[in-house]
Amino acid sequence: MSLRHAVLGLLAEAPASGYDLMKTFNASLANVWPAxxxxxxxELTxxxxxxxVTVAAEGPRGRKEYAITEEGLGELRHWLTDVEPAGHARHDGLLRVFFLGVLTPLEARAYLLQRAEAAAGDxxxxxxxxxxxxxxxxxxxxxxRIALEYGLRQSAMQEEWAHWAAEEINSAKARNAAEGTRGRQQPHAE
Known part of the structure; x- marks a missing residue:
């Protein structure tokens, strides 16, 4: 998603000034796409x-109200229907999970429980x-509201997963993997 499409989407609802757009942005889109x-x-410029977009009206102190044009609506519709979402190609938190075996089981569990706490806060x-x-x-x-529901479900799932993963650290497989990693980290005597 781009800021361009977020602004076009808000203006598709109704014309608005930059100030009004920021209020709506902060009340609705800031959790999805902060700006x-x-x-x-x-972006309005x-x-x-x-x-x-076009300046539909000008008010006192240079206040401008913007409205989406047919061209802008066409761009928004094209983006909504024809452009595949990029998704999350990188996730710093999950990359760390791949290497938790470098830590002690206690440290690995602490990391995962911190992730659970952060998800619960979100x-x-x-x-x-x-x-x-x-x-x-x-x-x-x-x-x-539909987008908010995604966030509610995602954060609940992340918390549940992090608690599950913290418990997995106690499994025999995880302990054996950690033992193997620590064995490889020992300096070799010559």
Missing amino acids: TQSQVYG KLTAAGM HAGLVEIDETTPWDDDMISVYG
């Missing part, structure tokens, strides 16, 4: 230059968003 105010305003934050957000019938609310 700063300068990034959003910069680029989208305007590309003909994908889950609690998403639950709070769900409980405090005034969900209604607009596009951002309906589909934002």
Whole structure:
């Protein structure tokens, strides 16, 4: 996903000023695709230059309200239907899991339990968003709630997996693998 498509998606709901976009962004998309105010305003400038949004109205103090154009809507629809999501090609946390055998079983379990605690914290934050957000019938609310549910389920699964993995460290297979790794780490006598 790009910031370009996030801005186009928000403007597909309704015209908005940069300030209004930032408020909506922070209330809805920040957990999925964070952006700063300068990034959003910069993207609005680029989208305007590309003909994908237009300044629909100007107000006091130079306030501009932007609206998506047909070209912008076409780009958004193309991205939604024809561009395959990139997904997560890299995951620093899982890369570490591959090498936990270098640590003692206690250290490996501690790492996994920290991951479980972090996932539980993420889950609690998403639950709070769900409980405090005034969900209604607009596009951002309906589909934002669906995206939030993904985060709720993902964080719950990550916590459950990390607890399971911490217990796996106690398995005979894990202990044998750790013994083999430590044996290879010993300096060889000559």
